[in-house]
Amino acid sequence: MKGIINKGIQEMVESMYGTDAWNTVKEKAGCNEPFFAISLDYPDEMTIALIKAAAEVSGRDEETVMVEYGKFMVPNTLKKYYPTYFKLAGSTAREFLLNMGKVHEQATRSITNAKPPHFDYEETSDGKLRMCYHSKRNLCAVLRGLILGVGILFNEKLKVQEIACVHKGDPNCIMEVTFS
Template identity: 30%
Template sequence: MKGIIFNLLEERVEHEGGPAAWDGLLESAEVDGGYSAIGDYPTTELVSLVGARARALDCTEADAVRDFGHGALLSLAEKFPAFFTPHTTTRDFLLTLNDVIHPQVRKLHACARPPEFDFTVIGDDRLRMVYRSERQLCGMAEGMVAGAATHFGQSVEIVQEECVLTGADACVLDCTFRDRDDRAEVGR
């Protein structure tokens, strides 16, 4: 997993609790830290960090992963606005993942293995996403969809119809978007 993902988690933790909070999280997760944005690190380290964060926040690991995905997407929108500004809706942005965003990631980081998505558009306000990744971080994908909705001023209801964590071949997310406030709801 690319170090930029770890950097996003570090930024979030330090924003909420300062550098000491990040050091404490590293200690609790029993990992060394020191992640370079372009480095490659075991997914197990991210899982350990998110697990430690869940314990610190007194929430489930699934909730901590979704929360991290939400915040990570918002940070990415700030860092890389060119990927977001051409779009006015969450759905339109998400449809660019395979054809625009992930190819750019691979250009910058040849060994990157971003997730793959299959999409079925179901009207103007609904999108069915099939998520495939060896990392099995579907909760992070859910959180990132919710973060994108927040960025675009929409709300989203996500129903995960199938999940690799329960034996399915892929995760299937049914996403319904609404132009209301900036609250995003994630459901299972």
């Protein structure tokens, strides 16, 4: 995964639990990186190990940590490192989510070997947005958090319901977003 992902984990852990906790997370994950260059590739296994270690250090389960990470990532790490893309993505949470695929493509265009997720969208008659998530990494819990983080960014209350998940045998993950 790209360094921005690991940088976000670091910033979340340091923000929520402090620098000592981050050092413990790195140690438990077997991570010897002094810092993460946001555009470099790091092994997916390292990212997963960091998430598992963050769960252990925080006393939370991995899924909760992944959701919290997603919520933190959008209004903090991603906004800080990719401000131009955020300006172009829209002025509401709905617009931003509908442009999330384009944002991923633009943000990773110049990054060699990037494998951004792909999204298909369906707007329901009752105003909800269904997002079908396509990724070999299947980090559905992170996506739930990212969607909630978009709500935080735009000061909008969003509800996310997972209506299909590859981890439950479905062919894709589908998130249904309610805007209020």
